Amino acid sequence: xxxxxxxxxxxxxxxxxxxxxxxxxxxxxxxxxxxxxxxxxxxxxxxxxxxxxxxxxxxxxxxxxxxxxxxxxxxxxxxxxxxxxxxxxxxxxxxxxxxxxxxxxxxxxxxxxxxxxxxxxxxxxxxxxxxxxxxxxxxxxxxxxxxxxxxxxxxxxxxxxxxxxxxxxxxxxxxxxxxxxxxxxxxxxxxxxxxxxxxxxxxxxxxxxxxxxxxxxxxxxxxxxxxxxxxxxxxxxxxxxxxxxxxxxxxxxxxxxxxxxxxxxxxxxxxxxxxxxxxxxxxxxxxxxxxxxxxxxxxxxxxxxxxxxxxxxxxxxxxxxxxxxxxxxxxxxxxxxxxxxxxxxxxxxxxxxxxxxxxxxxxxxxxxxxxxxxxxxxxxxxxxxxxxxxxxxxxxxxxxxxxxxxxxxxxxxxxxxxxxxxxxxxxxxxxxxxxxxxxxxxxxxxxxxxxxxxxxxxxxxxxxxxxxxxxxxxxxxxxxxxx
Amino acid sequence: xxxxxxxxxxxxxxxxxxxxxxxxxxxxxxxxxxxxxxxxxxxxxxxxxxxxxxxxxxxxxxxxxxxxxxxxxxxxxxxxxxxxxxxxxxxxxxxxxxxxxxxxxxxxxxxxxxxxxxxxxxxxxxxxxxxxxxxxxxxxxxxxxxxxxxxxxxxxxxxxxxxxxxxxxxxxxxxxxxxxxxxxxxxxxxxxxxxxxxxxxxxxxxxxxxxxxxxxxxxxxxxxxxxxxxxxxxxxxxxxxxxxxxxxxxxxxxxxxxxxxxxxxxxxxxxxxxxxxxxxxxxxxxxxxxxxxxxxxxxxxxxxxxxxxxxxxxxxxxxxxxxxxxxxxxxxxxxxxxxxxxxxxxxxxxxxxxxxxxxxxxxxxxxxxxxxxxxxxxxxxxxxxxxxxxxxxxxxxxxxxxxxxxxxxxxxxxxxxxxxxxxxxxxxxxxxxxxxxxxxxxxxxxxxxxxxxxxxxxxxxxxxxxxxxxxxxxxxxxxxxxx
Ligand SMILES: [K+]
Ligand SMILES: [K+]
Numbered sequence: 001x002x003x004x005x006x007x008x009x010x011x012x013x014x015x016x017x018x019x020x021x022x023x024x025x026x027x028x029x030x031x032x033x034x035x036x037x038x039x040x041x042x043x044x045x046x047x048x049x050x051x052x053x054x055x056x057x058x059x060x061x062x063x064x065x066x067x068x069x070x071x072x073x074x075x076x077x078x079x080x081x082x083x084x085x086x087x088x089x090x091x092x093x094x095x096x097x098x099x100x101x102x103x104x105x106x107x108x109x110x111x112x113x114x115x116x117x118x119x120x121x122x123x124x125x126x127x128x129x130x131x132x133x134x135x136x137x138x139x140x141x142x143x144x145x146x147x148x149x150x151x152x153x154x155x156x157x158x159x160x161x162x163x164x165x166x167x168x169x170x171x172x173x174x175x176x177x178x179x180x181x182x183x184x185x186x187x188x189x190x191x192x193x194x195x196x197x198x199x200x201x202x203x204x205x206x207x208x209x210x211x212x213x214x215x216x217x218x219x220x221x222x223x224x225x226x227x228x229x230x231x232x233x234x235x236x237x238x239x240x241x242x243x244x245x246x247x248x249x250x251x252x253x254x255x256x257x258x259x260x261x262x263x264x265x266x267x268x269x270x271x272x273x274x275x276x277x278x279x280x281x282x283x284x285x286x287x288x289x290x291x292x293x294x295x296x297x298x299x300x301x302x303x304x305x306x307x308x309x310x311x312x313x314x315x316x317x318x319x320x321x322x323x324x325x326x327x328x329x330x331x332x333x334x335x336x337x338x339x340x341x342x343x344x345x346x347x348x349x350x351x352x353x354x355x356x357x358x359x360x361x362x363x364x365x366x367x368x369x370x371x372x373x374x375x376x377x378x379x380x381x382x383x384x385x386x387x388x389x390x391x392x393x394x395x396x397x398x399x400x401x402x403x404x405x406x407x408x409x410x411x412x413x414x415x416x417x418x419x420x421x422x423x424x425x426x427x428x429x430x431x432x433x434x435x436x437x438x439x440x441x442x443x444x445x446x447x448x449x450x451x452x453x454x455x456x457x458x459x460x461x462x463x464x465x466x467x468x469x470x471x472x473x474x475x476x477x478x479x480x481x482x483x
Numbered sequence: 484x485x486x487x488x489x490x491x492x493x494x495x496x497x498x499x500x501x502x503x504x505x506x507x508x509x510x511x512x513x514x515x516x517x518x519x520x521x522x523x524x525x526x527x528x529x530x531x532x533x534x535x536x537x538x539x540x541x542x543x544x545x546x547x548x549x550x551x552x553x554x555x556x557x558x559x560x561x562x563x564x565x566x567x568x569x570x571x572x573x574x575x576x577x578x579x580x581x582x583x584x585x586x587x588x589x590x591x592x593x594x595x596x597x598x599x600x601x602x603x604x605x606x607x608x609x610x611x612x613x614x615x616x617x618x619x620x621x622x623x624x625x626x627x628x629x630x631x632x633x634x635x636x637x638x639x640x641x642x643x644x645x646x647x648x649x650x651x652x653x654x655x656x657x658x659x660x661x662x663x664x665x666x667x668x669x670x671x672x673x674x675x676x677x678x679x680x681x682x683x684x685x686x687x688x689x690x691x692x693x694x695x696x697x698x699x700x701x702x703x704x705x706x707x708x709x710x711x712x713x714x715x716x717x718x719x720x721x722x723x724x725x726x727x728x729x730x731x732x733x734x735x736x737x738x739x740x741x742x743x744x745x746x747x748x749x750x751x752x753x754x755x756x757x758x759x760x761x762x763x764x765x766x767x768x769x770x771x772x773x774x775x776x777x778x779x780x781x782x783x784x785x786x787x788x789x790x791x792x793x794x795x796x797x798x799x800x801x802x803x804x805x806x807x808x809x810x811x812x813x814x815x816x817x818x819x820x821x822x823x824x825x826x827x828x829x830x831x832x833x834x835x836x837x838x839x840x841x842x843x844x845x846x847x848x849x850x851x852x853x854x855x856x857x858x859x860x861x862x863x864x865x866x867x868x869x870x871x872x873x874x875x876x877x878x879x880x881x882x883x884x885x886x887x888x889x890x891x892x893x894x895x896x897x898x899x900x901x902x903x904x905x906x907x908x909x910x911x912x913x914x915x916x917x918x919x920x921x922x923x924x925x926x927x928x929x930x931x932x933x934x935x936x937x938x939x940x941x942x943x944x945x946x947x948x949x950x951x952x953x954x955x956x957x958x959x960x961x962x963x964x965x966x
Contacts (some may be wrong), residue, residue, distance in 0.1 A: 070856070331900045332896040332899035335896065336896055336899075365878070365885070366885055369879055370953065370960050370962075372637070373553070373636065373637060373638070374550070374962045374963050376637055395881070396855070398878070398881035401881075401884075401885060402849055402884060403849050413819055416818055416819075419814065422818060422906050422909070426909075470852065470856060477853045477854070
């Protein structure tokens with residue numbers, strides 16, 4: 001393990017992270033909101049600790065190897081969440097406990113979007129901006145993680161994408177590839193953000209809301225500057241913009257890269273994962289809209305249509321915006337939407353959940369098992385597109401699925417032990433592990449009323465989900481630390 | 484497909500099945516309970532229809548092949564459930580609708596033990612006996628299914644047991660192997676039943692209850708002749724007998740065979756699945772007893788101990804007897820017990836759930852995935868005992884797990900759509916799919932208050948679970964019916 005190098009990078013990271021306090025600081029000074037002290041202290045504190053981390057090991061430059069990757073990624077996310085919680089802890093309004101501040105910060109950075117704050121509309125704008133910024137930066141990190149890091153680490157079958165991603169491939173060396181890939185994809189991310197902000201503005205948001213919501217839309221984050229989320233605006237135009245950009249942000253960014261470089265939108269439809277993604281959302285939307293209309297939840301078909309589509313895309317991509325109290329919808333709809341969030345976005349997107357490609361592989365292998373029962377001696381490969389998947393990838397996906405369900409089960413039991421009811425516990429774990437945000441029951445509107453232990457479990461759930469479980473779990477294995 | 488032969492066997496099966504009406508008929512006549520007409524009509528009707536089925540194809544004797552096995556097994560279970568429902572439909576007391584009668588019959592035959600009858604204590608003894616008999620016969624069928632048929636069909640990795648089971652092995656030919664294996668194991672089943680009945684009687688039950696409960700104990704069925712189940716007797720001796728025989732019945736019957744033939748009880752401990760089975764139940768019992776005592780649910784440690792152990796063994800083996808209203812226990816206990824019922828009994832036992840061996844394989848493969856992340860180029864086999872599992876078996880187990888979860892999800896959504904609440908829907912599907920019996924919420928005591936559609940969904944769930952899902956699912960695949 002290259003501890004010196006890891007410490008050096010961590011120090012640099014902290015120094016860079018301190019810069020994120022500057023935009024809200026400027027905003028706080030400009031609007032004279034009284035929150036400048038919090039941001040200034042956070043900025044100074046993080047900058048100085050970064051420098052202190054960095055200085056003693058500034059000349060350590062060993063090449064990072066694959067195994068270091070697990071430590072670096074887990075450490076980065078944990079430290080950034082801690083650092084990110086500082087302004088929430090330090091500000092007078094909202095006055096937040098350490099637990100709440102960390103929950104909010106982790107929720108921002110992992111683009112979960114679960115909040116413990118009530119009265120969002122009354123928050124200082126600097127704090128509001130900071131929350132949205134956290135999600136946007138989290139989204140940036142996720143893109144790199146998903147497209148460049150996880151495939152190299154080989155998490156849950158994602159080595160599948162190893163050869164396909166743009167950029168040169170150097171075995172066992174993380175840095176060059178990450179830099180290269182990151183650049184290309186961040187341009188796309190930036191382009192999406194700018195287009196989304198413009199579109200929101202044209203659709204009727206003011207500049208502050210347009211920028212803020214563009215941040216949390218392309219990051220599939222779901223934080224809003226209003227308690228009523230997108231529902232606040234009562235505007236079909238704004239909802240439509242949100243739906244389009246949530247859909248775009250849920251697509252593999254490598255696929256955006258390919259499609260935009262070749263200027264050929266058909267490239268999307270050649271991708272099996274994209275087709276499955278659209279099919280799942282399309283099917284769920286059809287069921288939801290029909291059920292909403294036929295059950296009389298909305299009298300006008302138009303209302304069933306736009307609320308239904310919006311909520312399916314928002315929950316299905318794991319964004320978590322709301323235009324309606326979907327958790328009060330009848331019958332199986334709320335639970336079905338939660339189940340769909342387990343599928344989540346495409347791999348290599350900012351979306352959460354288990355990812356569409358894994359779901360597709362699970363489905364195809366389930367079908368293969370049936371075929372094998374009919375033809376016991378046939379060799380039947382699992383194909384995606386027209387490429388046969390290596391057995392190793394298929395097994396990794398199974399392992400991922402079972403471990404995901406296992407973690408879900410244990411964390412749900414933990415929440416029940418803290419005294420939450422079954423509906424709340426089930427939905428809270430689903431919403432946090434899938435990086436979705438809003439749940440059902442007691443956590444339908446926000447997470448502020450649940451106990452502190454539950455908040456810690458859920459903070460861990462958000463991190464576990466975002467790091468695709470294994471990045472963290474592997475650190476608990478003794479074999480990992482053996483030389 | 485050898486339809487003629489299948490029809491001939493079905494006819495024979497019906498004629499044999501008609502005999503099951505005779506013991507309760509004799510009992511009804513003897514006790515002058517007024518239910519004799521129902522059993523007589525059922526006996527005659529089934530005998531005659533069997534003969535009508537059998538007669539036209541009586542000389543068809545093609546050897547059954549593996550593929551026929553799926554049809555035969557699914558058809559047998561469905562037809563027997565239908566036939567078994569006749570006395571419930573025909574009797575004046577209880578007066579049951581077709582839906583209820585089929586639910587009760589399926590619940591009996593699949594040894595689920597979910598009931599739609601209230602006021603069990605007031606039922607005629609002939610009907611009570613018949614319910615217990617259904618479970619006992621169902622358990623007999625399951626032993627053959629689990630030890631001889633499913634391994635040959637290759638369901639969910641059970642080909643793993645193909646070479647290990649006693650008896651000669653003729654490829655692709657079902658009949659000789661089934662007959663041979665069945666005989667050896669039924670003797671064990673019979674011996675267990677007789678010992679269990681004697682033990683119950685010695686512990687204080689009357690003869691009727693002792694025989695009836697021995698039927699539903701060794702079958703891991705859970706039907707009782709009292710509304711309060713084993714709790715009716717208020718006897719630690721009886722509870723202890725139940726715990727011992729539930730534990731025994733949850734063990735692979737092939738393992739009983741090996742241990743009893745070699746007169747060596749150590750043979751049990753050489754079996755990985757047995758060790759895992761005891762470990763899971765032991766751990767769950769420790770957690771449950773501690774939680775019950777520390778939370779003050781029972782003031783005396785002794786009460787926490789015997790209720791805790793009883794309920795863990797009863798739910799963990801998927802028997803479903805109760806001595807306490809466990810569904811009102813605090814915190815995570817009810818949900819944890821339900822989760823443990825997913826693990827269920829050992830393969831080759833009368834228990835339900837996914838089976839301990841599959842759970843063990845899932846766990847080991849999850850561990851392997853973590854090892855693979857640490858050592859990406861190592862070849863790491865999944866071992867049970869000291870035998871490396873073929874990848875094919877491991878994959879089949881994954882496929883089984885994912886499909887099980889998939890079926891669970893869809894059926895839970897279906898129940899929610901019929902208007903059940905989340906706790907009821909979740910627990911009802913778990914209790915029926917795992918062939919456990921009692922659930923939580925509205926289905927804590929019995930299943931009579933839920934709507935008819937839900938009962939049908941749950942009847943299907945019991946059958947799906949008992950046939951290890953794939954036996955039924957494969958019949959839906961077009962490839963199966965292609966020549
Ligand atoms: K989200
Ligand atoms: K049972």
